[in-house]
Amino acid sequence: MPSYRAPVEDTLFLLNDVLDYASHAELPGFEEATPDLVEAILTEGGKFAAEIAQPLNLSGDQEGCKRSEDGTVTPPKGFKAAYDAFCEGGWGTLSADPEYGGQGLPHTLATAFNEYLSSANMAFAMYPGLTAGAIAAITLHGSDEQKALYLPKMIAGTWTGTMNLTEPHCGTDLGLLRTKAVPQADGSYKISGTKIFISAGEHDMSENIVHLVIARIEGAPAGTKGISLFVVPKFLPDADGNPGERNGVSCGALEHKMGIHGNATCVMNYDGATGWLVGEENKGLRAMFTMMNEARLxxxxxxxxxxxVAYQNAVAYAKDRLQGRALTGTKEADKAADPIIVHPDIRRILMQIRSFNIGARALVLWTALHGDKAHRSPDEKARQHSEDMMGLMTPVLKGVLTDTGFANAVNAQQVFGGHGYIAEWGMDQFVRDARIAMIYEGANGIQALDLVGRKLPANGGRAVMALFNEVKEFGKANKDDDALKAFIQPLKTGVDHLQQATMWFMQNGMKNPDNAGAGSTDYMHLFGLVAIGYMWAKIAKVINAKLADGSASNEAELKAMLAFGTFYMERLMPETAAHLARISSGCETMMSVEADLF
Incomplete structure (x- = not known):
């Protein structure tokens, strides 16, 4: 049976020592989130994930959701009780607005907790995760009446939320949508159409489900300029704001999926359902992107x-599984064979995954802190810089972390040999669940195009130039530090490659946009390698200082972490050269073959 333990110690080290969390104490919400409170929250959050959510992961995958003939959907056994415990623990309120019942703590803490919950049970975590995205959209774009009606219940978790974009014929190109909205005399709209792939679209874990639906008002312009956003509750709120009459929205079918079986992914039918406009007419795409960006992170x-979680289980298996002897001689003579962790190729897999996990976690937290500064800093310039970093890093994080997360789950499965293919060990579930993350909320090819086509040139390249300058300044400040040479030189090479790739796009992408499209995925991964490499250099600097002054109480663990970072720089950072070479080859060859010859 698979297991999971939340990496609370790693998170706290990254927050406190590497990212200097305490230096943000002047920001609203941070003054209450003292280091002691942060540790207590993450420790308890880790326990909730490991003790409540994780035991339901494998059984939830095997059981799946069930739809009755009347369209009602029941999640796997134990999910409702776990969701009740989630709400009672206030886990959905961590960073929410205190005006509507939230705790107002930094979003960075909620991000760390969300990692734990998704490791423990990704399908379960999606129910409150979709709600958080809907809360963000209503908070930024809803009317005061909508906020007062929906936010307190959604933040408390008694009502959940969804986002409804995709239609059978319409995915990324939302301008093709057919769902229509007909204005009514009372100011509401009648919504009619079909949406597919709607996560958490129907279930019995909450009193009400608040669907956010994009549709086209009758007579609106064609394409994306005519899209509006509507709030369409499952049950129409009565005069007291409680669930009343059933609305004209139902689950027509459950999707039969490769993974995330414990989450109800629904075909949603809107048959003259009553909805209310969120924000302005024909401005729905902007409002929906608020929710999509939240969801992408x-x-x-x-x-x-x-x-x-795949790594943790692979390590446990590698330490326990006896098979063959070490190439350099027997390591455990009292046993019939040595554990497979003695073999270099097993260590290659484990170190590759672990070095990614630590660096990627640092990058997620670094970006989340920028998100908090963008929303909370009183300094306009600081807010703008952090907004720039958030916008730039969103497609990188979504694309690189999900592509690599899936690859790592597959590699962790490989450690198990034949047992990795057997369901009871749980590794196949990690692979299947990880695969969807590369596809939904904008397939990763779309993330790469967004990065190259929108984020790089935005504001004259202000964001990417700021990041280049930050990384280069770090390199200059530490170039004479002998203890950091294994990190600074590979980082410098990676940044040089990234800048060369950026310049190549500037010189060749404008005259032929296919050049940008042909190199966009390589560019996204080149960017991710450098960004994570930058995090590793910052981590190594802190570790070296602790080891040098003798302040470390966990010297062995820090030395091991330094080894993982060195592995990243030696084994993974050199891939920047390959990405640059592929980008520089352009689009000519791949666009030279006629479509009917494929």
């Missing part, structure tokens, strides 16, 4: 989360 965390 959440999905990035899912990639890291599956990588982490």
């Amino acid at each position: 959440g999905v990035a965390v899912q990639g890291l989360a599956q990588s982490e």
Whole structure:
């Protein structure tokens, strides 16, 4: 049976020592989130994930959700009780607005907890995860009346939320949507159409489900310019704001899926359902992107989360599984064979995953702190810089962490040999669950195009230039530190490659956009390698200082972490050269073959 332990110690080390969490104490919400409170929250959050959510992961995958003939959906056994415990523990309120019942703590803490919950049970974590995205959209774009009606219940978890974009004929190109909205005399709208792939679309774990639906008002312009956003509750709120009459929205079918079986992924039918406009007419795409960006960062965390839990189980197996003898001679003579962790190729797999997990976690937390500064800093310039970093890093995190998270889950499965293919060990579930993260909330090819086509040129390249300058300044400040040479030189080479790739796009992407499209995925991964490499250099600097002054109480663990970082720089950072070479080859060859010859 698979197991999981939340990496609380790693999270606290990254927050406190590497990212200097305490230096943000002047920001609203941070003054209450003292280091002691942060440790207590993450410790308890880790226990909830490991003790309540994780034991339901394998059984939930095997049982799945069930739909009755009347359209009602029941999640796997134990999910409702776990969700009740989630709400009673206030886990959905951590970073929510205190005006509507939230605790107002930094979103960075919620991000760390979300990693734990997604590692423990990704399908379960999606129910409150979708709600958080809907809360963000209503908070930023809803009317005062909508906020007062929906937010307190959604933050408390008694009502959940969804996002409804995709239609059978319409995925990324939302301008093709057919769902229509007909204005009514009372200011509401009648919504009609079909949405597919709607996570948490129907279930019995909450009193009500608040669907956020994009549709086209009758007479609106074609394409994306005519999209509006509507709030369409499962049950229409009565005069007291409680669930009343059933609305004209139902689950037509459950999708039969490769993974995340414990989450109800629904075909949703809207048959003249009553909805209310969120924000302005024909401005729905902007409002929906609020929810999508929130969701994309959440999905990035899912990639890291599956990588982490797959790694933990692979390590446990590698230490226990006896097979053959070490190449350099017997290591455990009292046993019939040595544990497979003595073999270099097993260690290659484990170190590759672990070095990614630590660096990626640091990058997620670094970005989350920028998110908090963007929303909470009183300094306009600081807010702008952090908004730039958030916008730039969102497609990188979503694309790189989910691509690599899936690859790591597959590699962790490989450690088990034949047992990795057997369901009772749980490794196949990690692989199947991780695979969806590469697809939903914008397939990773779309993330790469967003990075190259939108985020790089935004504001004259202000964000990417700021990041280049930050990384280069770090390198200059530490270039004479002999203890950091194994990190600084590979980082410098990686940054040089990233800048060369950026310049190549500037010179060749404008004259032929296919050049940008052909190299976008390689660029996204080149960017991710450098960003995580930067995190590792910062981590190594802190570890070296602790080891030098004797302040470390966990010297062995820190030395091991330093080895993982060195492995990243030696084995993974050199891939930047390959990405640059592929980018520089352009689009000519791949676009030269006629479609009917494929």
